[in-house]
Amino acid sequence: MIAPVAARRRRTDQVMRAVLLGGTLVALVPLVFVVYYLFKQGIGAISWDFFTTDPTGRFLGPPGGVKSAIVGTIMIVGLAALIAIPLGIGVALYLVEYGKQNVFSNVVRYFVDVMTGVPSIVFGLFIYIVLVLTGIGGNFAGWKGSIALALLMLPVVTRSAEVVLGLVPNSLREAALALGAPRWKVVFRIVLPTALPGLITGSMLAVARGAGETAPLLFTAFAVNATTWNLGEQMNSLPIQIFNDVRQPQANIVERAWGSALTLVAMILILTLIARLIQRRSRFA
Amino acid sequence: MSTEPTERAAQAPAEAVPAVTPRTAGAKAPAEIVSPGRTVTLDGLKAFYGSSEAVRGISLTYAANEVTAMIGPSGCGKSTVVRCINRMHEEIPGAHAEGSVLLDDADVYAADVDVVAVRRQIGMVFQKPNPFPTMSIFDNVAAGLRLSGRRGDVKDRVEQSLRGAGLWEEVKDRLSQPGIGLSGGQQQRLCIARTIAVEPEVIIMDEPASALDPISTLKIEELVEQLKTRYTIIIVTHNMQQAARVADKTAFMLSGELVEFAETEKIFTNPDDSRTEDYVTGKFG
Amino acid sequence: MATGTVASGDRIASRSPLSRLPDRLLRWVLTGLAAAILLLIAFFFIRLATESEPVFSKYGVIDFVFSDEWVPSQELYGALPLLVGTIITSVIALAIGVPVAVASALYITELAPQRLKQPLTILVELLAAVPSVVYGLWGVFVLIPKLRPAEQWFSDTFAFLPFVGGDVAGPNSFIAGLILAIMILPIVSAISREVMATVPVEQKEAALALGATRWEMIRMAVLPYSRAGISGAAMLGLGRAIGETIAATLVIGNAAVIGDSIFSQGYTLAAVIANEFGEAASDPTHRAALIAAGLVLFVLTLIVNALARYFVLRSERATARRVPKGMAG
Numbered sequence: 001m002i003a004p005v006a007a008r009r010r011r012t013d014q015v016m017r018a019v020l021l022g023g024t025l026v027a028l029v030p031l032v033f034v035v036y037y038l039f040k041q042g043i044g045a046i047s048w049d050f051f052t053t054d055p056t057g058r059f060l061g062p063p064g065g066v067k068s069a070i071v072g073t074i075m076i077v078g079l080a081a082l083i084a085i086p087l088g089i090g091v092a093l094y095l096v097e098y099g100k101q102n103v104f105s106n107v108v109r110y111f112v113d114v115m116t117g118v119p120s121i122v123f124g125l126f127i128y129i130v131l132v133l134t135g136i137g138g139n140f141a142g143w144k145g146s147i148a149l150a151l152l153m154l155p156v157v158t159r160s161a162e163v164v165l166g167l168v169p170n171s172l173r174e175a176a177l178a179l180g181a182p183r184w185k186v187v188f189r190i191v192l193p194t195a196l197p198g199l200i201t202g203s204m205l206a207v208a209r210g211a212g213e214t215a216p217l218l219f220t221a222f223a224v225n226a227t228t229w230n231l232g233e234q235m236n237s238l239p240i241q242i243f244n245d246v247r248q249p250q251a252n253i254v255e256r257a258w259g260s261a262l263t264l265v266a267m268i269l270i271l272t273l274i275a276r277l278i279q280r281r282s283r284f285a
Numbered sequence: 286m287s288t289e290p291t292e293r294a295a296q297a298p299a300e301a302v303p304a305v306t307p308r309t310a311g312a313k314a315p316a317e318i319v320s321p322g323r324t325v326t327l328d329g330l331k332a333f334y335g336s337s338e339a340v341r342g343i344s345l346t347y348a349a350n351e352v353t354a355m356i357g358p359s360g361c362g363k364s365t366v367v368r369c370i371n372r373m374h375e376e377i378p379g380a381h382a383e384g385s386v387l388l389d390d391a392d393v394y395a396a397d398v399d400v401v402a403v404r405r406q407i408g409m410v411f412q413k414p415n416p417f418p419t420m421s422i423f424d425n426v427a428a429g430l431r432l433s434g435r436r437g438d439v440k441d442r443v444e445q446s447l448r449g450a451g452l453w454e455e456v457k458d459r460l461s462q463p464g465i466g467l468s469g470g471q472q473q474r475l476c477i478a479r480t481i482a483v484e485p486e487v488i489i490m491d492e493p494a495s496a497l498d499p500i501s502t503l504k505i506e507e508l509v510e511q512l513k514t515r516y517t518i519i520i521v522t523h524n525m526q527q528a529a530r531v532a533d534k535t536a537f538m539l540s541g542e543l544v545e546f547a548e549t550e551k552i553f554t555n556p557d558d559s560r561t562e563d564y565v566t567g568k569f570g
Numbered sequence: 571m572a573t574g575t576v577a578s579g580d581r582i583a584s585r586s587p588l589s590r591l592p593d594r595l596l597r598w599v600l601t602g603l604a605a606a607i608l609l610l611i612a613f614f615f616i617r618l619a620t621e622s623e624p625v626f627s628k629y630g631v632i633d634f635v636f637s638d639e640w641v642p643s644q645e646l647y648g649a650l651p652l653l654v655g656t657i658i659t660s661v662i663a664l665a666i667g668v669p670v671a672v673a674s675a676l677y678i679t680e681l682a683p684q685r686l687k688q689p690l691t692i693l694v695e696l697l698a699a700v701p702s703v704v705y706g707l708w709g710v711f712v713l714i715p716k717l718r719p720a721e722q723w724f725s726d727t728f729a730f731l732p733f734v735g736g737d738v739a740g741p742n743s744f745i746a747g748l749i750l751a752i753m754i755l756p757i758v759s760a761i762s763r764e765v766m767a768t769v770p771v772e773q774k775e776a777a778l779a780l781g782a783t784r785w786e787m788i789r790m791a792v793l794p795y796s797r798a799g800i801s802g803a804a805m806l807g808l809g810r811a812i813g814e815t816i817a818a819t820l821v822i823g824n825a826a827v828i829g830d831s832i833f834s835q836g837y838t839l840a841a842v843i844a845n846e847f848g849e850a851a852s853d854p855t856h857r858a859a860l861i862a863a864g865l866v867l868f869v870l871t872l873i874v875n876a877l878a879r880y881f882v883l884r885s886e887r888a889t890a891r892r893v894p895k896g897m898a899g
Binding site: 005012013016019020026028034037038087090094095098108111112122125133212214215218219242243247254268 | 589611755
């Protein structure tokens with residue numbers, strides 16, 4: 001017969017297993033509650049008008065929708081992605097293709113890490129100082145918000161791209177080089193296409209992260225009620241709309257905040273979901 | 286077993302003419318050899334990984350239109366030697382080579398020589414088949430041409446190369462399917478097709494059959510036999526039977542040094558050096 | 571053969587210098603991009619420093635950081651209450667967030683049934699997909715009212731503990747810390763999971779083969795091995811908590827005082843910047859003070875992230891040392 005494990009040890013084991021399971025459940029509680037309240041409070045605000053009218057800015061009467069905020073978020077985040085993705089992947093390409101071991105690239109890696117840790121509001125301040133205070137291209141403007149967001153996204157893009165590019169088997173680079181391909185063609189025809197799905201996934205996740213940021217937009221894009229498609233003007237955005245609405249006393253404005261939050265989270269989740277689907281389909285090797 | 290290679294070597298020039306289609310102005314080509322390969326001469330070649338010396342001063346001449354095998358226990362530096370010939374060695378971070386490698390009498394390490402041009406003339410087939418995963422069978426073969434920036438009739442060249450690699454009949458109906466969908470042996474022949482599509486003058490094969498099953502191995506060996514009518518072939522192998530079967534001359538290396546270089550028959554039947562004798566008779570490996 | 575030689579010599583050199591240009595160009599552009607990152611951070615630091623210079627020269631660096639009155643209307647800029655608020659909320663965030671994150675990481679990597687691992691991982695990561703401002707919104711309208719009775723009960727019952735007791739303010743430091751805990755949970759959990767995944771199977775099996783229970787195996791093999799990595803993860807979480815702005819701004823009460831309980835209102839460095847920026851636009855000293863607060867925040871996160879990097883690197887190095895051994899054995 002097999003001697004049973006001492007009762008005390010078994011009990012400790014069971015207790016600790018329960019504690020770890022409990023911790024996991026506790027971790028998920030906020031998610032459940034946030035989602036629950038987003039739907040409960042936010043769904044009531046959602047209507048056709050919600051997406052097709054601008055905030056009225058009135059204290060009394062109907063508060064209007066969030067069209068300008070949605071347009072602003074898409075425009076600002078879109079431009080930020082256009083800036084951050086090529087630059088971020090470029091830096092990662094340097095690190096993987098040219099600077100595997102040298103001191104310079106280790107310093108660059110360190111600074112990319114530093115950038116990841118810089119609080120978003122500090123990026124906002126920086127762009128405020130450099131672009132808003134100096135009055136380049138007017139005062140507050142959507143594109144300045146884009147640059148602030150791009151600074152946030154850039155290290156995230158770089159780090160994920162570095163991992164993905166590093167996964168491209170060296171044998172493919174060697175095969176292309178041995179065929180007499182110049183380095184730049186190896187990069188553009190072999191390395192980038194092979195890594196493409198992973199690069200898309202990493203970039204979309206970075207963009208999703210940037211889309212929810214409020215702080216950097218506070219002093220760069222500012223906020224206006226009217227819809228504008230011009231990135232050279234002040235622009236509304238969903239996070240700023242929520243931030244401003246939360247602090248209003250009127251119930252209908254607070255409801256608009258919940259509706260905006262539901263919209264924003266839905267947009268981010270859709271981006272995240274697409275990114276993950278691309279990732280899943282790409283496992284060729 | 287030991288007499289076989291010499292017999293084949295003697296027959297090869299005679300049977301080569303009908304077997305292979307001439308690639309350039311056939312009228313000028315010598316009768317028994319379809320196209321003259323180039324002589325490759327190593328003169329005091331040393332190769333380093335960081336500060337450790339993997340190849341310690343090797344001098345030997347690979348004759349045109351012959352198959353030369355490099356044998357020796359693993360870690361003896363045979364792969365490093367051949368990677369120095371098309372300057373792939375320097376792609377490894379921290380690695381460099383000294384001495385000279387002459388293609389006929391042009392030094393591939395001369396200061397004004399472009400490494401990319403060297404590799405177009407000296408093709409390479411790797412140990413593990415490494416077709417480009419993002420490309421179809423057709424595109425894989427065309428890749429060499431496209432990557433080295435040559436225009437012209439890609440389609441004909443692809444067919445010609447696939448025929449040259451003995452793969453055409455097996456894949457002609459599915460050229461647009463991914464290259465990585467082929468079996469290991471087919472993939473390796475695809476890589477050979479890709480290499481000869483660029484029309485090199487020398488082909489280096491770094492243990493081309495070590496990852497393949499016996500039947501695929503046999504096909505590769507037959508292919509080598511045909512290819513030598515057009516190219517100078519250098520084949521690294523850890524398989525002595527293979528060296529005996531395909532090579533006209535064989536070089537035996539040990540600890541980064543060339544121990545003996547002679548007719549294959551001599552190496553396997555009557556070597557001068559006792560270490561060669563010990564190795565080919567299997568006293569160490 | 572003689573003609574062949576000449577031709578071959580020609581062909582080796584035949585690629586014109588022009589065709590090498592794209593290679594050089596790519597290399598230079600990419601190197602330039604990488605260098606631009608360094609320049610950017612340097613420029614970044616210099617601009618923050620020069621813009622906050624007025625307030626530092628007026629009050630002195632030490633006085634700015636360590637005097638405890640922040641009253642912009644009287645031109646009093648002492649950042650101590652903000653610094654203390656930042657530290658208190660971050661410590662609360664770590665105290666709640668790290669144990670939960672580590673527990674979930676352990677459960678997912680060591681105990682969860684195989685088919686639950688992936689879904690649980692995704693769910694925990696979804697916490698990171700919720701924007702800061704949405705947590706703030708949720709905190710203001712759900713957490714603050716719902717938790718208030720519980721907080722008051724705790725405050726009354728455990729009044730003998732330091733920093734506990736007295737009336738609970740609606741928005742307060744504890745709520746801010748709690749929300750920050752939720753926000754740092756996904757990253758701490760993710761990095762802990764990564765670290766735990768590097769524990770060699772041999773070590774775990776060795777423990778199990780000695781007759782260890784699952785928990786004993788975790789205690790003997792997993793935790794010691796991943797301690798440095800978990801510390802690094804906690805540090806990264808701390809970095810996030812320190813810099814987190816919007817959620818904290820919405821739920822901390824924004825009172826620049828050093829409260830005597832974790833249930834009093836407070837303020838953080840990040841929150842003060844977000845909150846007072848509008849009014850500061852016309853007052854150069856106030857603006858400089860806010861930028862200076864940003865600089866202090868920046869330096870603080872630099873230090874914390876450097877520590878985090880040190881811990882994570884140490885754990886990676888430990889892995890690199892041990893893995894070959896494990897593979898050999």
